[in-house]
Amino acid sequence: MAAFHAIGAQDGAFPVARILHIRAHASAPRLRFGAEVSMLINKGTASVAGRGLREREHSMGERFTLPVLPLRDTVVYPGVAVPISAGRPGTVEAVQEALDGDRRMFAVAQRENVDDPLPEYLYNVGTVVRIIQTHRVRGGVQLLVQGEGRAQALTYHEEGQSMLQAVLLEMVHQEPQNPNDPAFQALDRELRDRAAELGTRRGVPAEALNQLIQGVDDPGPFADLVAFYLELETANKQELLEMLDDEARMRACLVAVERELARIDAQEDIQAKVQSELGERQREMLLREQLKAIQKELGDGEDRDDLEEMRERIEELRLSEEQRSEVDRELRRLERTSPQSAEYQVIRTFLEWVTELPWNERAEEKIDLERATKILEEDHHGLEDVKDRILEFLAVRKLHLARLNGVDAEETEADAEI
Incomplete structure (x- = not known):
C-alpha cells in the first residue's frame, strides 16, 4: 500500500484514473504495453497480491461466492493492478458489497458490450481481484484492483437490488514439470x-x-x-x-x-514510404511555385495560367493508358518550351484539339443525303467527282445501317437514289 501512495496521491484524489484517463462503466480501455504508471503500480502492489494469495486457502473443489465486477473491453490477469471506473448501479452495489466484506470481487469480461450484463453476456473464467483503493466520484466510484488468481464461475445469480454474485471454483495454473529444462x-x-x-x-x-x-x-x-x-x-x-x-x-x-x-x-515501413512520397510531392510543388515566380518576372505568367487550365482539362478526359501517356508527354514538352518558340504553338494547338475531341462519347448516327448534298454544293465549288464519291459512301453507309436496324430496304434504296 505504501508503494501505491508513493506514486502521487494528493488530497484523497485517485491518481491512477487522473493519469491514465480511464473512462468506462465497470471497464478499462486497452492499455499500451509498459505504460510507466501501470508498471510502478504493478511493481508496488506485488506484495499485496502475495498477501491475498496467502490469505486464500481454498483447495481445489472448494466453492466460494463473490460479487461480480463485469468488465467491458478488458481482461484482468493475476498479479496485475488495473484502474477501473464503475458507474452502473449493479456494479456500484457489488463494489459496496465487497468493501463491506473482504474487499474481493470476481472480475470477468463481457462477451458483448452491453449496459445490462446478464449472465449470458459474461464469460465463465475470470480473475479474483482485491480492491486496493477506492474514490467516490460523481456518478459512480473509481477503483484500483489487484488480480489475485484465476477462477471459474459455476453459476451466476442476482442478489440485492441489481448486482450479480458468482459461485466460483479456484483454477490453479500448471507449472512446467522441469523449470530447469x-x-x-x-x-x-x-x-x-x-x-x-x-x-x-x-x-x-x-x-x-x-x-x-x-x-x-x-x-x-x-x-x-x-x-x-x-x-x-x-x-x-x-x-x-x-x-x-x-x-x-x-x-x-x-x-x-x-x-x-x-x-x-x-x-513504420508504410509511414516511411508515405513520408518519402510526400517529400517528393512537396519538392515538386516548391519547384513549381519557384518556376511560376520566375515566369511571372519574365512576363510569362499569363501563358502559364493557360497551361494550368489545359492541365485540368486534360485530367478530366477519359483516356486509355496509352493515350494519356502520349498526351502527358506532349504537355511536359509544352511546359519546357518557351512561348516565343514556333514549336510551342504547334504543341499547344495539338493539345487543344485533343481536349475538344469527344472522347468515349457516342452519338446516334443519322445520315441525311439531301442535307449532305446541299452542304456540299453550298460550301464546295466544283470537285464533282469528290462530292459524288462522298455521297456514294454515305448512301452505302445508310443502307448498311438500315439493314442492321431492320428498316424497309426498298424505302432506304429509294432514298439513297435521290
Whole structure:
C-alpha cells in the first residue's frame, strides 16, 4: 500500500484514473504495453497480491461466492493492478458489497458490450481481484484492483437490488514439470527479450521497462503481465486467461508479441514510404511555385495560367493508358518550351484539339443525303467527282445501317437514289 501512495496521491484524489484517463462503466480501455504508471503500480502492489494469495486457502473443489465486477473491453490477469471506473448501479452495489466484506470481487469480461450484463453476456473464467483503493466520484466510484488468481464461475445469480454474485471454483495454473529444462528457459528468455523490444519500440523508458521485467521472476506471472499489456481483442485476451498451462500461455504470448512487432515494422515501413512520397510531392510543388515566380518576372505568367487550365482539362478526359501517356508527354514538352518558340504553338494547338475531341462519347448516327448534298454544293465549288464519291459512301453507309436496324430496304434504296 505504501508503494501505491508513493506514486502521487494528493488530497484523497485517485491518481491512477487522473493519469491514465480511464473512462468506462465497470471497464478499462486497452492499455499500451509498459505504460510507466501501470508498471510502478504493478511493481508496488506485488506484495499485496502475495498477501491475498496467502490469505486464500481454498483447495481445489472448494466453492466460494463473490460479487461480480463485469468488465467491458478488458481482461484482468493475476498479479496485475488495473484502474477501473464503475458507474452502473449493479456494479456500484457489488463494489459496496465487497468493501463491506473482504474487499474481493470476481472480475470477468463481457462477451458483448452491453449496459445490462446478464449472465449470458459474461464469460465463465475470470480473475479474483482485491480492491486496493477506492474514490467516490460523481456518478459512480473509481477503483484500483489487484488480480489475485484465476477462477471459474459455476453459476451466476442476482442478489440485492441489481448486482450479480458468482459461485466460483479456484483454477490453479500448471507449472512446467522441469523449470530447469533448457528449452523452457530459452522460451522464457525469448519472451522477456521480445517483450522488452516491444516496450522499447512503443517508447517506454528503458529504466522503467527493466524494472518491470526484472521485478517478475516467475515465467507464468510474467506471461500474464505481457498478455495484459498486449493490444489484443477481448476474446483473444480471454483465451490467454483460460490457458492454465504456463508453457502454452508463454508460447501464445510470444506469438502475439511477434505479431505486434511485425505490425509495427509494417506500419513504420508504410509511414516511411508515405513520408518519402510526400517529400517528393512537396519538392515538386516548391519547384513549381519557384518556376511560376520566375515566369511571372519574365512576363510569362499569363501563358502559364493557360497551361494550368489545359492541365485540368486534360485530367478530366477519359483516356486509355496509352493515350494519356502520349498526351502527358506532349504537355511536359509544352511546359519546357518557351512561348516565343514556333514549336510551342504547334504543341499547344495539338493539345487543344485533343481536349475538344469527344472522347468515349457516342452519338446516334443519322445520315441525311439531301442535307449532305446541299452542304456540299453550298460550301464546295466544283470537285464533282469528290462530292459524288462522298455521297456514294454515305448512301452505302445508310443502307448498311438500315439493314442492321431492320428498316424497309426498298424505302432506304429509294432514298439513297435521290
